[in-house]
Amino acid sequence: MEVSVSQENYLKTILKLERSEGIASNQAIAQNLDSTPAAVTGMLRKLCEEGLVEYEAYQGAKLTQVGEQHALSTVRKHRLWEVFLVEKLNFRWDTVHQLAEELEHIGNEDFVNRLAEFLGNPLFDPHGDPIPDAAGNIRERVDVVFSSEAEAGTMFVVCGVSDSSDEFLRHLNRLGIELGSKYHAVERFEFDGSMEWSNNQGARILISSGVSEKILIQVHA
Amino acid sequence: MEVSVSQENYLKTILKLERSEGIASNQAIAQNLDSTPAAVTGMLRKLCEEGLVEYEAYQGAKLTQVGEQHALSTVRKHRLWEVFLVEKLNFRWDTVHQLAEELEHIGNEDFVNRLAEFLGNPLFDPHGDPIPDAAGNIRERVDVVFSSEAEAGTMFVVCGVSDSSDEFLRHLNRLGIELGSKYHAVERFEFDGSMEWSNNQGARILISSGVSEKILIQVHA
DNA sequence: ATCAATTTTTAGTCTGGCTAAAATATTTTT
DNA sequence: AAAAATATTTTAGCCAGACTAAAAATTGAT
Ligand SMILES: [Mn+2]
Ligand SMILES: [Mn+2]
Ligand SMILES: [Mn+2]
Ligand SMILES: [Mn+2]
Numbered sequence A, B: 001m002e003v004s005v006s007q008e009n010y011l012k013t014i015l016k017l018e019r020s021e022g023i024a025s026n027q028a029i030a031q032n033l034d035s036t037p038a039a040v041t042g043m044l045r046k047l048c049e050e051g052l053v054e055y056e057a058y059q060g061a062k063l064t065q066v067g068e069q070h071a072l073s074t075v076r077k078h079r080l081w082e083v084f085l086v087e088k089l090n091f092r093w094d095t096v097h098q099l100a101e102e103l104e105h106i107g108n109e110d111f112v113n114r115l116a117e118f119l120g121n122p123l124f125d126p127h128g129d130p131i132p133d134a135a136g137n138i139r140e141r142v143d144v145v146f147s148s149e150a151e152a153g154t155m156f157v158v159c160g161v162s163d164s165s166d167e168f169l170r171h172l173n174r175l176g177i178e179l180g181s182k183y184h185a186v187e188r189f190e191f192d193g194s195m196e197w198s199n200n201q202g203a204r205i206l207i208s209s210g211v212s213e214k215i216l217i218q219v220h221a
Numbered sequence C: 001a002t003c004a005a006t007t008t009t010t011a012g013t014c015t016g017g018c019t020a021a022a023a024t025a026t027t028t029t030t
Numbered sequence D: 001a002a003a004a005a006t007a008t009t010t011t012a013g014c015c016a017g018a019c020t021a022a023a024a025a026t027t028g029a030t
Helices: A005-021 A026-033 A037-049 A065-088 A097-103 A109-118 A166-175 B005-021 B026-032 B037-049 B065-088 B097-103 B109-118 B166-175
Strands: A053-055 A061-063 A144-146 A155-161 A182-188 A195-198 A204-207 A215-219 B053-055 B061-063 B144-146 B155-161 B182-188 B195-198 B204-207 B215-219
Touching: A005 A026, A005 A037, A005 A061, A005 A065, A026 A037, A037 A053, A037 A061, A061 A065, A065 A097, A065 A109, A155 A166, B005 B026, B005 B037, B005 B061, B005 B065, B026 B037, B037 B053, B037 B061, B061 B065, B065 B097, B065 B109, B155 B166
Parallel strands: none
Antiparallel strands: A053 A061, A144 A215, A155 A182, A155 A215, A182 A195, A195 A204, B053 B061, B144 B215, B155 B182, B155 B215, B182 B195, B195 B204
């Protein structure tokens, strides 16, 4: 009946893969958790026995209702703690992931809900990722695209990243890009897909395609 | 170099016993951690190897400088989290111990210090226990005695308890006694050591000796 | 049908902590 | 000082949880 830390990390990974790939393959799970397919098989069998995943040999894994709720609850905790760390303890967005990775495994629903309440029931975490509500509903954002899609001449606001690794976030720090930053897409260079953006002070920055493909934006009305 | 959750709980227990008994006997540790002397011996050897306790066979255990700092840091975290839970998340004082018992094992010094800062560097936890500062110094309270010592006629304020068990705290809840409550010691009945107190609304309560011996007070000037 | 890729099985390792019982040391009593 | 009582340590082994390497099996694609 008790779900271990390791199991919760598996559930989170399966949730992510299921949303992005439809099903969580053994190999993808292993890669995400920095483990091996053999180890994954063992854990999937355990999670299956406990009714948290549906799993048939060779067919990959899917979360059950119960498993999905548990995964969503863990994601909720993770993202709420990230908000706490950034908003209340003044951590920067590139330093909160590891701590949240530990905090997400503590306490019960009551605890999380009080934390959410205390934080004002935020809808997004410091990386722009949506925070599931107490029932596990995720409000998916509309009108969000990758900045690489922005047409020259449009205005947009940065509202998320698809890569929350410390390295990428630190790179954005150096470029001065953060959540809520507004830019004007000046031009795209077809040669290498890089772009030129300008902010409202008129300062210009050059963005490589690798970076622009990981930044989520909302185009200004 | 990494101290496990279990080891941190041992260090906290040894710290407590050392302060109260001078030395931490094998048996006392076992009793506190709900374990057995044999298990304690094993752990003490490990902690000794890691330089966290001084330990000679049959002579009981004492913390080294490093071990004491670590224990104090864990106690600091525990009590700060209790403050957070009560002050920010509106938990009651009888429901925070178990959660703090988990939270105390997470994160590093930077994290704790930011938490302390956020909470306004409180000096006491919700049970009146002093919170060590970042350097491990505990400001010991002066003029604090057990309420059983209060002489009839004196006024006093409740500032701590020597038993933070949920059961005892819930009993105090029922009696309406909390940290900061002011009372007047009306009379002590020598027959059984029980006392009568009155609050500033004139309401009177009868306090058994068992209870009065666990409540810490400061006598009013 | 064959082959390559993926997954599972097998067999065993490792960590961390625990227990029960026997042996040993210490402390207290006589 | 010896004996008895108490406390501690050793020994030997258990257990959970998670992992690994290599061999075997399955799948899916050509
Ligand atoms: Mn985690
Ligand atoms: Mn995040
Ligand atoms: Mn603890
Ligand atoms: Mn406390």
